Amino acid sequence: MSALVIYHSESGNTRKLAQAVATGLGVAAVSLESVDMTRVPDCDLICVGTPVQYGGPSRAVRKFIARMPAMPGKRAAAFCTMHASGDAKTIHQLQLLFEAKGMVFLGGISARGWSRLIGRIGPRIFNRGRPNQEELAGAEAWGRSLLSQSQPLRPADVPVPEVATTP
Numbered sequence: 001m002s003a004l005v006i007y008h009s010e011s012g013n014t015r016k017l018a019q020a021v022a023t024g025l026g027v028a029a030v031s032l033e034s035v036d037m038t039r040v041p042d043c044d045l046i047c048v049g050t051p052v053q054y055g056g057p058s059r060a061v062r063k064f065i066a067r068m069p070a071m072p073g074k075r076a077a078a079f080c081t082m083h084a085s086g087d088a089k090t091i092h093q094l095q096l097l098f099e100a101k102g103m104v105f106l107g108g109i110s111a112r113g114w115s116r117l118i119g120r121i122g123p124r125i126f127n128r129g130r131p132n133q134e135e136l137a138g139a140e141a142w143g144r145s146l147l148s149q150s151q152p153l154r155p156a157d158v159p160v161p162e163v164a165t166t167p
């Protein structure tokens with residue numbers, strides 16, 4: 001089973017989650033900037049991570065999936081980090097993008113990520129220390145669980161169409 005964990009991260013949160021998921025899968029996480037597109041078609045599982053940006057996947061991640069070839073029957077999964085909301089919509093949008101490539105979507109996870117925002121009283125840090133150890137351990141366990149769901153189809157698993165016989 002060959003898996004690729006690819007992430008986009010601007011301030012490190014999604015990279016941390018990606019590294020935990022990749023550890024569970026027994027591979028190294030690869031940033032979007034350094035992914036070798038020629039490896040993509042041969043993978044049994046593509047697992048993509050994104051920060052939630054404006055309630056959805058980042059533009060860079062959407063562009064990456066658009067560049068992927070059709071991969072019928074191959075598995076896909078997704079994860080994201082966010083300040084406060086938008087994870088369900090983000091994972092759902094990624095599901096639709098993967099399914100448009102003919103892939104089987106296995107599910108997604110999310111975690112809070114720290115962020116520095118300017119408010120009325122000036123810059124403030126939110127979600128300090130997130131994703132935390134518990135979230136990273138959960139992401140690693142999730143990565144492990146993807147392994148068993150991503151075995152390539154064997155010929156015996158592929159249904160044989162019934163052939164009409166003439167009497």
Ligand SMILES: Cc1cc2nc3c(=O)[nH]c(=O)nc-3n(C[C@H](O)[C@H](O)[C@H](O)COP(=O)(O)O)c2cc1C
Nearest residue numbers: 009010011012013014051053054055083084085113
């Ligand atoms: C341009 C931009 C848009 C964002 N939009 C959202 C959003 O809609 N919802 C949310 O909860 N967080 C939002 N965030 C916060 C990030 O999702 C959050 O900080 C995330 O953990 C960053 O991940 P990264 O460190 O991997 O880049 C946004 C951040 C940026 C920079």
